[in-house]
Structure formats: C-alpha cells, structure tokens
Amino acid sequence: MHLDKDQLPEIENWLLDHQIIAGNEPVISAEKAGEGNMNYTLRVKTTERSLILKQARPYVEKYPTIPAPIERADMEAAFFAATSSWERVGGMLPKSLYFSPEDHLQVIEDLGEGTDFTAYYAQKEALPESDLAHLLVFLRTLHQQSRETPSATNFQNRAMRELNHFHIFDFPFQQENGLNLEAIQPGLQSLAERTIFSHPTLRTKTLALGQIYLADGDTLLHGDFFPGSWLRTRRGVFVIDPEFCFRGTPAFDLGVCLAHLCFCGMTWSAALDCFNTHYGEFDAAACQDFAAVEILRRFFGVAQLPLDMGIPEKETLTRLAMEQLGLELEL
Ligand SMILES: Nc1ncnc2c1ncn2[C@@H]1O[C@H](COP(=O)(O)OP(=O)(O)OP(=O)(O)O)[C@@H](O)[C@H]1O
Numbered sequence: 001m002h003l004d005k006d007q008l009p010e011i012e013n014w015l016l017d018h019q020i021i022a023g024n025e026p027v028i029s030a031e032k033a034g035e036g037n038m039n040y041t042l043r044v045k046t047t048e049r050s051l052i053l054k055q056a057r058p059y060v061e062k063y064p065t066i067p068a069p070i071e072r073a074d075m076e077a078a079f080f081a082a083t084s085s086w087e088r089v090g091g092m093l094p095k096s097l098y099f100s101p102e103d104h105l106q107v108i109e110d111l112g113e114g115t116d117f118t119a120y121y122a123q124k125e126a127l128p129e130s131d132l133a134h135l136l137v138f139l140r141t142l143h144q145q146s147r148e149t150p151s152a153t154n155f156q157n158r159a160m161r162e163l164n165h166f167h168i169f170d171f172p173f174q175q176e177n178g179l180n181l182e183a184i185q186p187g188l189q190s191l192a193e194r195t196i197f198s199h200p201t202l203r204t205k206t207l208a209l210g211q212i213y214l215a216d217g218d219t220l221l222h223g224d225f226f227p228g229s230w231l232r233t234r235r236g237v238f239v240i241d242p243e244f245c246f247r248g249t250p251a252f253d254l255g256v257c258l259a260h261l262c263f264c265g266m267t268w269s270a271a272l273d274c275f276n277t278h279y280g281e282f283d284a285a286a287c288q289d290f291a292a293v294e295i296l297r298r299f300f301g302v303a304q305l306p307l308d309m310g311i312p313e314k315e316t317l318t319r320l321a322m323e324q325l326g327l328e329l330e331l
C-alpha cells in the first residue's frame with residue numbers, strides 16, 4: 001500500500017487486513033503526524049484510538065528526487081523489537097505495534113501531539129537538565145545493554161550509514177560541492193571561505209573520523225540522537241526515530257548530542273559535565289571530534305536546522321569546532 005492521508009478507506013482496509021483494528025473500529029481521520037523529512041508519517045484516528053503510521057519509500061519524502069535506502073524501515077522496526085523490553089530504554093520509546101516489511105510500514109503507539117525539542121534552538125530558555133538527565137540515562141542504558149545482550153539483527157544499516165557518512169563527513173567539506181550557502185544565509189559563503197575552506201587538511205580529518213563512523217562496533221547506537229528525535233509528551237520525554245541505528249562507537253551518539261546542546265545554548269563544558277554526571281564514562285576525545293564535525297556540517301551542509309544564529313555566532317562555533325579538530329585559524 002502507498003500510504004496516503006486522503007485515502008481513508010484504503011488505510012482502514014490495510015489495518016483490518018493486518019488485524020490491527022477490528023471491523024467495528026472505523027478510521028475517522030488521517031493527518032500529517034508532525035515535521036519529518038525522510039518518511040511519510042501519519043496520525044491515524046479510529047473511533048477508539050490514535051495510531052502513528054510511518055512508511056519508508058525508496059526516496060526522501062521531502063525531496064523525492066533523492067533516493068533513500070528502503071531498509072531503514074526494517075532497521076527502525078528491529079531497533080524497537082530489540083530494545084523495547086530493556087529497562088530504562090523501552091519505557092522511553094513508543095511501542096511498536098506492527099511492522100510490515102512488504103509495505104515498509106510501521107504502526108507505532110501515538111504518544112500524543114507532543115512537541116520535539118527543536119524549539120530549544122531558539123535559545124529562549126535552557127533545555128532543562130532533568131530532561132537531559134533522562135535522555136542521557138536512556139542513552140547509557142541503551143549502549144550498555146546492547147553490549148550485554150546478543151540480538152538477532154546485526155544492525156549494519158550499511159546503506160543509511162553510507163548516506164549519512166556522505167552528508168556528515170564528506171560533502172560539506174568539498175569546496176566545489178555546488179551548495180549555495182549564500183541562499184541559506186547571506187555571509188555564510190564567506191564564513192566558509194575564511195574558515196573551513198581555508199584549511200585543506202580539514203576534509204582529510206573529517207574523512208578519517210568518517211571511517212570511525214563507518215567501522216562496525218559492539219554498541220547499538222540510536223544514530224540520530226538530536227532534539228528532533230526527542231519528544232516531550234504528557235507522559236514525559238520519549239525518544240523516536242531510530243532509523244539511523246547501527247552497531248558502532250558510542251562516542252558518535254554523544255558527539256551529535258553535544259553539538260546540538262551547543263546549538264541550544266549550552267556551553268561545551270556544561271554539556272560535558274552533564275555527560276559525566278548522567279551518562280558516565282565515555283571517550284571524550286572522540287565525542288568532541290564528532291561534535292565538531294556535526295557543528296560544521298549543520299552550518300555548511302545540506303541538512304540545515306532551524307537555528308536562530310547570526311554569522312558572528314556561527315563563526316565563534318565554527319572556530320571552536322575547528323580548534324577541537326586541531327586546526328588553528330588566524331584571527
Ligand atoms: N510515536 C509517535 N507519537 C507521536 N508523534 C510522533 C510519533 N512518531 C512520530 N511522531 C511525530 O511525527 C514526526 C515525524 O516522525 P519521525 O521523526 O519518526 O519521521 P521521519 O520522517 O523519520 O523524520 P526525519 O526526517 O526527521 O528523520 C515527529 O517529529 C513527531 O512530531
């Protein structure tokens with residue numbers, strides 16, 4: 001089935017055929033569940049309850065000309081299946097109710113019309129430490145538990161990793177990549193020229209880190225641990241969207257998290273303190289290197305964020321990131 005919010009009878013038949021609803025539970029509405037780029041995600045209401053239906057198609061939903069690996073749906077479903085019973089992990093994930101590998105379609109518990117954490121990018125208020133504590137305990141337990149629990153799935157997620165690798169570690173650092181930075185923000189191109197493109201060795205460094213990202217590890221990562229994957233609901237903070245999960249090095253999840261805490265206005269050292277307190281031991285050098293690359297790729301790559309930052313603020317963070325990667329810039 002090609003999921004379509006305007007085809008309620010088709011959705012109802014599919015739910016009936018897959019025994020998710022009974023004949024006396026008609027579907028009454030379907031609407032976009034929230035902001036998302038990769039997949040087609042609907043909130044489907046029956047007379048009894050509300051469900052999330054998330055379909056992966058062989059392209060990026062928002063940019064249908066860009067192909068995207070279809071197995072991301074299988075990976076996300078396998079992540080939910082492997083982790084749902086883990087204490088302090090499963091309780092912060094929505095319940096996966098059904099997965100159809102043929103239709104690349106998941107039926108997920110609706111956590112309600114919560115908001116994700118991207119509003120904190122505006123830096124109007126600080127991301128509460130109690131929320132961060134929950135998220136870091138989730139991450140620590142996920143990482144730890146995955147090392148102790150054998151799973152049926154190997155979580156290679158190779159194609160998604162290749163896609164991410166290109167957009168995180170490679171493309172933003174190619175000087176002739178054709179991305180119109182001025183169209184994103186006036187002054188961004190010249191910022192790139194006097195920072196990331198003034199250091200020819202930067203791409204060598206990012207590609208070397210990229211190899212660590214691509215290497216298989218022993219720890220199951222969420223793979224996209226940033227404010228867009230954190231939902232505030234009436235039942236507390238939840239984590240969604242593990243389609244980029246893989247077995248790798250835990251420093252990647254933490255590094256991405258660190259970069260985004262910075263975007264939310266937290267200082268680098270305060271964020272690291274929180275990691276020490278609530279996550280525990282971690283590879284601080286690798287985490288900070290991944291954070292540095294994440295900052296740069298969000299400024300100068302395709303996957304832009306709704307950040308409320310002028311060029312001077314971006315310059316400060318760019319310099320910090322490059323310093324972290326061992327590249328000094330002239331003042
Ligand atoms: N279980 C859920 N309960 C409530 N809302 C949800 C749930 N799952 C997803 N949503 C809503 O739908 C939006 C899109 O979901 P999700 O992030 O999983 O899709 P995506 O297409 O993979 O997004 P992205 O392009 O950011 O990767 C979320 O931001 C959230 O608002």
Ligand SMILES: [Mg+2]
Binds near residue numbers: 039
């Ligand atoms: Mg996603």
